[in-house]
Structures are given as structure tokens and as C-alpha cells.
Amino acid sequence: MSIDVPGTEGYAEYAAALANDWHKISFRDHHQPVLHLIPTAPSRILDVGAGMGRDAAALASMGHAVVAVEPVDELRAAxxxxxxxxSVVWLDDSLPELRLVRERANTFNVVMVTAVWMHLDEAQRRRGMGTLSELLDDGGLLIMSLRHGPVPARRRMFDVSAADTIRLAEAHRLQLVLNVCSDSAQQANRNRGVIWTRLAFRK
Known part of the structure; x- marks a missing residue:
């Protein structure tokens, strides 16, 4: 489905190389700033833009019921x-609507949106935040990462600030509980000056 999804440009043709690069970085290393927010009790978790499945598989191995969304066919196959x-349930779906997820009529204790938000334009982010809020249980957590830095060739990315994202989340009944900056886990990105903002919100 990725050919019809804005923001997935440049991923299908490099899926094998990207998947191998991402696979070299552990879930714990990649998500160190937010690990303390991951529930220890079995929970329902939605991983949006799940890529080659590292995070979804790690969460499932902890005993969570995980639904993983990835619109790039080649990454889902990887x-x-x-x-x-x-045990991860894979869906060919995407923000801002997450139509297939919503059709399942499930809500989640945790929604993770890792390295996705910067691919959406402003209108898509407005719609997408409403969708994410609807999919969260009361008391549930939305955990996001925002990329800042040079845009790779042939990719569609926007400069999305933490402040704008926080304002948008608060407009959808989501309260900020974490706002930290971190270096990229990938050395090549660090060399290019890429940094990340980690945000978490509670509904």
C-alpha cells in the first residue's frame, strides 16, 4: 500500500538495507529515554509505523498484546x-486515519509513534492526533519521537517542533508527561547532526 501513502517515499526501495541497519540497534538502546514508561503488566499496545518489527516484537516478548501498523509492504515482509x-498482529494501515485499526474497535493502553510524525504535513498531523487520542484508553500513554536535522534524499519530512506537537496533543485531551532530547542511536545520523525529541502524553 505504500505507493499511495505520502511520507513513505524512499523506504520501499531501500527496505532491506534499512531493516538490517535498524535490526542492529536493540529496542532497549533505542528507547532508553522512555523505557520507564513501558508497562510491566500485560497491556494492549499499538505500534504505528512499526518498520521492520523490532519494537513490536520486543513488546510482544514482554507479554503485551501488540498491533503493529506499517504501510510499506517490504518492511512488513522483513x-x-x-x-x-x-504474536504481533500486522496491519497494512497508516496515519492519519488508521482505518483498519479503528475498524477493529480496539483501544490501547499505550500507543507508540516512533520516527513517524515528521512524515505528516500539518493537516495530517491535526487529523492524526485526533485519531491517536480516540484509540487511547483513559489513562493510556502516547509515546512519540520527533526527528530534527537534515532530510535524507528522496524522503518526505517536515520540521515539526516539540512545542507545536505539545499544543496539538493538549487540544485532544492529552497531557504532557515527558519531553526530552536525545542523540540519534545511529552513528551515521549523529554524524549528520540528527537529534530526537521524545514526548509522552497521558490521556
């Missing part, structure tokens, strides 16, 4: 190859 025995 995820199934990497984690053939995982």
Missing part, C-alpha cells in the same frame, strides 16, 4: 522474516 514466531 518484519515477518525477522520475527516469524512473534
Amino acid at each position: 518484519a515477518i522474516d525477522f520475527y516469524p514466531d512473534s
